[in-house]
Amino acid sequence: MRAETTFKPDLSSQEEIARRLKMRARIRAYLASFTKHFTLIVVGLIFVLPMYWMVSSALKPNAEMFVIPPKWIPSQLLWDRFPKAFEYIPFLLFAGNTTYITIYNVVATLVSCTLVAYGFGVLQWRGRDVFFYLLIATMILPYQVTLIPQYIIFSRLHWINSFKPLNVPAWFGTPFLIFLLRQFFMTIPVDLIDAAKIDGASHPRILWNIFLPLSLPALATMSIFTFMWNWNDFLGPLIYLSDPNKMTLTLGLYNYIGPGWDRTEWGMLLAASTMIAIPPVVLFFFAQRYFIEGISVTGIKS
Amino acid sequence: MTEAGRSVLHPKHISARRREWNKTLLGLAFISPWLLGFLWLILYPLFASLYYGFTEYAILTPPKWVGAENFITMFTKDKLFWTSVGNTLYYVAISVPLSTVFSIALALLLNAKVRGMSIYRTVYYFPTVVPVIASVMLWAWILNPQAGPLNYLLGLLGIQGPGWLSDPHWSKPALIILGLWGLGGATVIYLAGLQDVPTHLYEAAELDGASGIQKILFVTIPLLTPVILFNVIMGLIGGFQYFSQAFLGSAIGAGGQGTGIGAPMNSLLFYNLYLYRNAFGYFQMGYASAMAWVLLVFVLLLTLLIFKLTGRFVYYAR
Numbered sequence: 001m002r003a004e005t006t007f008k009p010d011l012s013s014q015e016e017i018a019r020r021l022k023m024r025a026r027i028r029a030y031l032a033s034f035t036k037h038f039t040l041i042v043v044g045l046i047f048v049l050p051m052y053w054m055v056s057s058a059l060k061p062n063a064e065m066f067v068i069p070p071k072w073i074p075s076q077l078l079w080d081r082f083p084k085a086f087e088y089i090p091f092l093l094f095a096g097n098t099t100y101i102t103i104y105n106v107v108a109t110l111v112s113c114t115l116v117a118y119g120f121g122v123l124q125w126r127g128r129d130v131f132f133y134l135l136i137a138t139m140i141l142p143y144q145v146t147l148i149p150q151y152i153i154f155s156r157l158h159w160i161n162s163f164k165p166l167n168v169p170a171w172f173g174t175p176f177l178i179f180l181l182r183q184f185f186m187t188i189p190v191d192l193i194d195a196a197k198i199d200g201a202s203h204p205r206i207l208w209n210i211f212l213p214l215s216l217p218a219l220a221t222m223s224i225f226t227f228m229w230n231w232n233d234f235l236g237p238l239i240y241l242s243d244p245n246k247m248t249l250t251l252g253l254y255n256y257i258g259p260g261w262d263r264t265e266w267g268m269l270l271a272a273s274t275m276i277a278i279p280p281v282v283l284f285f286f287a288q289r290y291f292i293e294g295i296s297v298t299g300i301k302s
Numbered sequence: 303m304t305e306a307g308r309s310v311l312h313p314k315h316i317s318a319r320r321r322e323w324n325k326t327l328l329g330l331a332f333i334s335p336w337l338l339g340f341l342w343l344i345l346y347p348l349f350a351s352l353y354y355g356f357t358e359y360a361i362l363t364p365p366k367w368v369g370a371e372n373f374i375t376m377f378t379k380d381k382l383f384w385t386s387v388g389n390t391l392y393y394v395a396i397s398v399p400l401s402t403v404f405s406i407a408l409a410l411l412l413n414a415k416v417r418g419m420s421i422y423r424t425v426y427y428f429p430t431v432v433p434v435i436a437s438v439m440l441w442a443w444i445l446n447p448q449a450g451p452l453n454y455l456l457g458l459l460g461i462q463g464p465g466w467l468s469d470p471h472w473s474k475p476a477l478i479i480l481g482l483w484g485l486g487g488a489t490v491i492y493l494a495g496l497q498d499v500p501t502h503l504y505e506a507a508e509l510d511g512a513s514g515i516q517k518i519l520f521v522t523i524p525l526l527t528p529v530i531l532f533n534v535i536m537g538l539i540g541g542f543q544y545f546s547q548a549f550l551g552s553a554i555g556a557g558g559q560g561t562g563i564g565a566p567m568n569s570l571l572f573y574n575l576y577l578y579r580n581a582f583g584y585f586q587m588g589y590a591s592a593m594a595w596v597l598l599v600f601v602l603l604l605t606l607l608i609f610k611l612t613g614r615f616v617y618y619a620r
Binding site: 143 | 322325326328329331332333334335336337338339340342343344346347348351354361408411412414416422425426427428429432433434436439440441443444448449450451483487490494539542543545546549550553554574577581587590591593594595597598605
């Protein structure tokens, strides 16, 4: 007790200093977090505003589209632009073609990549690694080198102006997705395979009953990537499709850009652009985890 | 695996060699979809385009051997070829460093423990899922010289905004801005890399009295170098294959379709657009194939060079 009283003044000043330091640290932390959020929000606005501008312009009356200063909030919202765009552009036809190509390719890609990834990631056999290096090498090959001979092959098969050049290659797997699934397969314990073998299970059975149920997250990521690539693809349809009845959304929309700024129905095109973006954006919001996982694997496993 | 266990299980009269061969056959059977695709969609086309590169070939008539003429024309006579090379190098030289710096900065911001990080991440990644045609159209609209909001904002600051996509001097910067809008993909990769940096290294640096910036410069960045290298190489490869944005940007920005690929004034005639124009505009498949091979060799050499040069600076923890 006595010792405490003698030291008390000293202690209180130390407490005082400690309290001030704590206060200062807290203020600094608040300031730091405020600056961080402020920066993140400002940068976030740069990412979001263009999208807002597209949607709001799609709903604006034509008279407000070319005014100065720009109208951020339209005086009235023309919701009927969307149904009108359906008629102006054969939207449903293009959307049907795009959906067909996309779904077909998702299914074909899943089937082919699963088989190949099993051969590379699970089976042990001589020569496997050589083929695997070959697969990796094809991932960095610029597509231009194969583009022209592929076009010539497909034109000899009379596949131009059909969906075949866009669909058939999916049955042969996508190197990047094979790689992704192989990495995933390799994390599945060997014991499971051995146990199944002792029970007399064949390889297709092991793949179907053990590997596929365990790989659902990877399969989801693969489906999403394939969906995005095909839904957004422009070059493939541009090269292979010229019949207006067979066009996809991206190519079809491109064909509706008029020969000048003033001769283009911008309201319709912006409404259609908004509608094209809806499926990928919705998919992204619901399956964000798989997007981020797939993208992250890309960088880390390099 | 269980080699020893299996040899006990298997009857002895099946020779080891036979079993090895059966395994190889099984493996080949499983990879056969890819292998067949590789043979007819990659390997054959690879050599076919090399051959076409030495021919004059307009599809309807058989290829005619012309020796190195395509390459000689390309390097010595074809001014547009050099225009396309220049445009592509301009784009790559500016957009790759810019997007690297910005996406690392964004990733660092996001990696700091802030509340609502997943919302920010969603917002930044979101533009990368928007289809190219939609993103080009919306940016053409924003960059519209007369009625676009960007030039209006610049006007408020007393700056006369340029013609962007319709001005040969500003069309490439316009596309670079468009590209930066989609840097969320790279940001997510960097973010994953940042989360792999062990926290004890930061603690050690703190004990040594390192400031926040010093921690970033001497701990984070060195550990991030493999990811940076990966992203830079992917950015370069992607930059040399730049097509859809430029194709649509030149069509929309220069006042609509039909004004020619690479407009205005060939300022958006990137390598790939010129290749496309030769192949599918003029049906000069031989010349276009030669261009494709020049690109392949160039990209390979560049990648090797980067690996050589950066070998000393890239830190691999594992």
